[in-house]
Amino acid sequence: MSGTPPPFTADDYKARMDRAAQAAADAGLAGVLVAPGPDLVWLTGYRPPATTERLTMLVLAAGQDPVLVVPTLEAPDAAEAAGAPALTLHDWTDGKDPYAATAPFLDASGRFGISDNAWAMHLLALQKELPGTSYVSLTDALPMLRAVKDAAELERLTAAAAAADMTYEEIKRVQFEGRREADVAAELAHLLRQCGHEQVDFTVVGSGPNGANPHHEAGDRVIERGDMVVLDFGGLMHGYGSDTSRTVHVGEPSAEEQRVHDVVRGAQEEAVKAVRPGIACQDVDRVARAYITEAGYGEFFIHRTGHGIGVTTHEPPYMIEGEQQTLVPGMCFSVEPGIYLPGRFGVRIEDIVTATEDAGRRLNNTAREMAIVH
């Protein structure tokens, strides 16, 4: 494990804010409105103590200095954010109208990109305060704003993936048979933290029939000999995400279990091989889906093939039919086909992959063959 990467500086955040404002202008938008959450963290380094009904919003527009509207009582926290020197804080006090306080920074007839996760109550209030404005979600307007990672970001994603790989190597050695899924999940969380994660977002342990629910987390089911077990875990390390899946088996698998696993592994392999700049995101999905369909399991692959990853564990670009965005070097995303046989078992294999100048490169590098656990 390498050490802690150098923190992003105010200049880094300024460059990102400038890039966002310029991208908005290029897209014909008057600006970008950023709510607390991953966009705000990425643009300013600021994460409010809690996301509440009190309006916090970053206003970016080309040719205008960035302004962060914050509740007065959170202003001291905001002022300590790494990106704070690159923006102006504008605080509003309980009892005052935060939308009226924000309006002067907005073109009253402009169209704005707004964070996907901005609260509806804030959007509705802005629509009312400035009836001449219109809005589009950032994912619709500037879906690729955070998608292409620079070297410092790739370094963090690589470190997070390496920590997830270490976690997998360790978890393979623990006892599965006779223990509750939740107990193995707790070990996964502990291992992720031990390997350097500051935040654990999910620790799926889907044993036997539970593995057939792709988003089953982990429950009281006691893992038995003969179970397939889907493991899918990740979180944040140095502010960047990990997300990997492997499907293991307690004892020897049946021929059918082995076959399903082989199909998923083959689909994942082919999809990763398909990654290169210039192909569309949907092509990655199509390659995986065609492979699984060809093998006769198409109807049991019930989710998209992948999603971007960065300061969150799920973000654009999405590897899904209909997504015509082309891959660009520096994009990082999951490739995670799966097959889910209701009431029986599931298999999913997932790596984070980055598009290089001419191909795809996995950030996760543990063996994808079905591991036999005890």
Next chain:
Amino acid sequence: MSGTPPPFTADDYKARMDRAAQAAADAGLAGVLVAPGPDLVWLTGYRPPATTERLTMLVLAAGQDPVLVVPTLEAPDAAEAAGAPALTLHDWTDGKDPYAATAPFLDASGRFGISDNAWAMHLLALQKELPGTSYVSLTDALPMLRAVKDAAELERLTAAAAAADMTYEEIKRVQFEGRREADVAAELAHLLRQCGHEQVDFTVVGSGPNGANPHHEAGDRVIERGDMVVLDFGGLMHGYGSDTSRTVHVGEPSAEEQRVHDVVRGAQEEAVKAVRPGIACQDVDRVARAYITEAGYGEFFIHRTGHGIGVTTHEPPYMIEGEQQTLVPGMCFSVEPGIYLPGRFGVRIEDIVTATEDAGRRLNNTAREMAIVH
């Protein structure tokens, strides 16, 4: 400590959903759209494994069975929610349009209440899918939907407050001097959990000048002899919130510190005494503010006097100038005036109070005199 209260049943959730649909109709709305979060938990008992860009939305309308739109891969989780038997699940699969899937359940020319925290991207997509609809945030449309607690809810809030009180009694005994705020905060979190909380939302330890920032959490500052220390902590127990503040002193206070503390304590006492059904929320704020202003510290009381509490630790009703909603028996909210002297120290005293038939009753009952800690 009493044991775990009986869980809410499908009938309980059905009654809440019926109440919400009826309240919407009474307010002239076509229905209510509920996003993952506290509204959804309160109405259905369902908490999705994670809140993501995938649409999950409960549609309630008078004369129509409740429908929960969910991503296919989360449908098994939703089906296990306690309120699931009282609603119909309608799932949509990756690659399909979730808004088109939702539209058939909405009056295409209706006005809907929508959860405050629904994602802007979902609201914008609904506005686009059904241009004849209009929306208002639930806090604006039905602010008091969850505000009046029934006996089972009050029992949970009382238990959560008792656990917070036990936490305060314990934390007073620990070492403050020479330790970092963050270490005391970690003890607060540990104690809350030990006393029965399943979730810790905040553990403010604001020592010396940090206490003058009302939302300072806890940091690396080492607490010194002579410091005022604001403690403000809470979370969820059996799904319901706690939130209490006391301000303690390391060693003997100065005359000024004692005076400021006395002023806040007097303001809190008078504001609690003012609570009774029929007075407006803003009156509670006015009483506290007048008391502090009279004492010469009005400009240093920089936040509202209180907020509702229930399945969240911050919700309507708000005790703030301009809030004309009258108090109703069963409402539960904080009364928490404070004085913040920039760069020096702060004092805040907070109890959860419920409006009874004829007065206010505190759920927090620890001493409010300034405790001397070591």
